[in-house]
Amino acid sequence: MKYIDEYRDRDIAQKLVARIASRTRHPWVLMEICGGQTHTIMRYGLDELLPRGIELVHGPGCPVCVTPLEMIDKAVALASRPDVTLVSYGDMLRVPGSQSDLLRVKARGGDIRVVYSPMEAVRIAKANPQRQIVFFAIGFETTAPANAMAVWEAKRLGLSNFSALVSHVIVPPAIRLLLAQPGVRVQGFIAPGHVCTVMGCSEYEELVSEFHVPIVIGGFEPVDLLEAVLMLVEQLENGSAELQNQYVRSVSRSGNVPAQAIMQAVFEVCDRKWRGIGCIAQSGYRLRPEFAAFDAEQLFGLEEGGVEEPAECISALVLQGRKKPPDCAAFGVRCTAENPLGAPMVSAEGACAAYYQYRRHAIVH
Amino acid sequence: MCLAIPGKVLEIESSMGGRIGRVQFGGIVRQVQFTFVPEVRVGDFVMVHVGFAISVVDAEEAERTYQILQSMGLLEAELPPVETL
Numbered sequence: 001m002k003y004i005d006e007y008r009d010r011d012i013a014q015k016l017v018a019r020i021a022s023r024t025r026h027p028w029v030l031m032e033i034c035g036g037q038t039h040t041i042m043r044y045g046l047d048e049l050l051p052r053g054i055e056l057v058h059g060p061g062c063p064v065c066v067t068p069l070e071m072i073d074k075a076v077a078l079a080s081r082p083d084v085t086l087v088s089y090g091d092m093l094r095v096p097g098s099q100s101d102l103l104r105v106k107a108r109g110g111d112i113r114v115v116y117s118p119m120e121a122v123r124i125a126k127a128n129p130q131r132q133i134v135f136f137a138i139g140f141e142t143t144a145p146a147n148a149m150a151v152w153e154a155k156r157l158g159l160s161n162f163s164a165l166v167s168h169v170i171v172p173p174a175i176r177l178l179l180a181q182p183g184v185r186v187q188g189f190i191a192p193g194h195v196c197t198v199m200g201c202s203e204y205e206e207l208v209s210e211f212h213v214p215i216v217i218g219g220f221e222p223v224d225l226l227e228a229v230l231m232l233v234e235q236l237e238n239g240s241a242e243l244q245n246q247y248v249r250s251v252s253r254s255g256n257v258p259a260q261a262i263m264q265a266v267f268e269v270c271d272r273k274w275r276g277i278g279c280i281a282q283s284g285y286r287l288r289p290e291f292a293a294f295d296a297e298q299l300f301g302l303e304e305g306g307v308e309e310p311a312e313c314i315s316a317l318v319l320q321g322r323k324k325p326p327d328c329a330a331f332g333v334r335c336t337a338e339n340p341l342g343a344p345m346v347s348a349e350g351a352c353a354a355y356y357q358y359r360r361h362a363i364v365h
Numbered sequence: 366m367c368l369a370i371p372g373k374v375l376e377i378e379s380s381m382g383g384r385i386g387r388v389q390f391g392g393i394v395r396q397v398q399f400t401f402v403p404e405v406r407v408g409d410f411v412m413v414h415v416g417f418a419i420s421v422v423d424a425e426e427a428e429r430t431y432q433i434l435q436s437m438g439l440l441e442a443e444l445p446p447v448e449t450l
Contacts, residue, residue, distance in 0.1 A: 062366070
C-alpha cells in the first residue's frame with residue numbers, strides 16, 4: 001500500500017481496492033486504451049494494488065507513438081525547407097524519424113515552433129505572410145476538433161500561407177483490430193475518457209455488442225481508474241458485457257456535438273497507417289477535398305517513402321498490449337528517455353516512457 | 366496529448382471566430398476557445414484541451430483533478446508558456 005498514501009482520495013481508493021479484491025474470483029486481463037491512463041497507473045502503482053489475477057495491459061492510445069515514421073520524415077523534410085515554418089505540439093520534436101528528428105532539424109537552424117494550441121499556428125501564419133506555415137496536425141478525436149478549427153479559421157481568414165500536415169487517428173477501429181486478432185488476451189477495456197467527451201458513447205456500444213466485451217469509459221485519476229477496474233471486474237465475474245460510463249462528469253451520451261460538427265466539416269475518414277501496427281482501414285482523418293488548398297502533402301508534393309523501424313524496437317507489440325516495455329531487450333539499455341529508439345519512449349503518453357520514468361521494474365538484461 | 370486540464374472561466378467575449386475568454390488554472394490564466402461549449406457561463410469549470418474547452422464540469426470535481434495533475438507534474442506539460450509571436 002506504499003503508493004496509496006499519495007492519493008488525495010485515500011479513503012475512497014482503499015475502499016475501491018478492497019472491493020475489487022472481494023469481487024475478483026478469476027484472473028482477468030484488462031486494457032486501458034489511453035496513454036494518459038497508463039501514466040496514472042504507473043505513477044501511482046495501481047497495478048500493484050490490484051489482486052494478483054488482474055493484469056493491466058497497455059493500449060495504443062498514444063498519438064505521438066502511432067504517428068507513422070513516414071509522416072515524421074515528411075515533417076522533417078518540410079521543416080528543413082528554408083521557406084517553411086513548421087508548427088508542432090512539443091511531444092513530436094524528439095520522435096525519431098528514419099534519418100533525423102525535428103529537434104535536430106531545429107538545432108541546425110530549421111524554423112520549428114512549439115505551440116500549446118493549434119490556433120497559435122493560425123496566428124503565426126497571419127503574422128508572417130512571407131513564410132509558409134505548416135501545422136503538424138496529429139492526435140486522436142480529443143484533438144481533432146481543435147485542429148479542424150484551426151484549418152477552418154485559416155480558410156475564413158483567407159490565409160494562403162497556412163497548411164496542415166494531417167496524421168489524425170481514431171480509436172474504435174484500433175480496438176476492433178485488437179479484438180479481431182486470433183488469441184486475443186484482453187477481456188475488458190477502459191475506454192479513453194476525453195476521446196469519449198468529444199465522441200460520446202455510441203461507437204463503444206457497437207464494439208460491446210459486436211465482440212461481447214465489457215467496456216468502461218474511464219477518467220484519468222487514480223480513483224477513476226480503480227473504479228473503472230471495479231466496474232469491469234464486476235461485469236466479467238457476472239458474465240455480462242455492457243458499456244458503462246465511469247467518467248460521467250465529462251462524458252455525455254451524445255458527446256460534444258459542436259466539436260463533432262467542426263470535425264465532420266473539415267475532415268473525412270480515411271485509411272491510416274499506425275506506427276508499429278500497420279494500415280488500419282477507416283482509422284484516420286484527412287482533410288476534405290474542399291480544404292485541399294490547406295493540405296501540406298498536396299501543396300509540397302510530399303511522396304511516400306518506404307522506411308523501416310529499428311529492428312530491435314518492439315513498439316509494435318507494446319502498442320498492441322502483447323508485450324510490456326521491460327520485455328524489450330533494448331529497454332533501459334539501448335533505449336532510454338535520453339536516447340530513444342522508438343516513439344513510446346519519447347511521448348509523455350508512451351508506455352515505455354511510463355515504465356522508464358517510474359522505474360519500478362528493475363532493468364535487468 | 367489527450368489530457369484535459371480543468372479551469373475556472375473568468376470572462377467570456379465574442380470574436381469573429383467564435384466565443385473566446387480567459388480561464389484560470391490555479392495561478393495561471395490562459396486564453397481559451399469556447400466554440401465547443403456554447404452553454405458555458407462565467408464561473409463555470411471547463412476541461413481544456415489544446416486551448417479549447419471540451420466540456421463543462423462540476424466545480425468540486427475540477428478542483429480535485431487539478432490537484433492531482435499538479436502533483437503528477439503534468440500541468441506544465443499541458444500549459445507551456447505562450448510563445449512570443
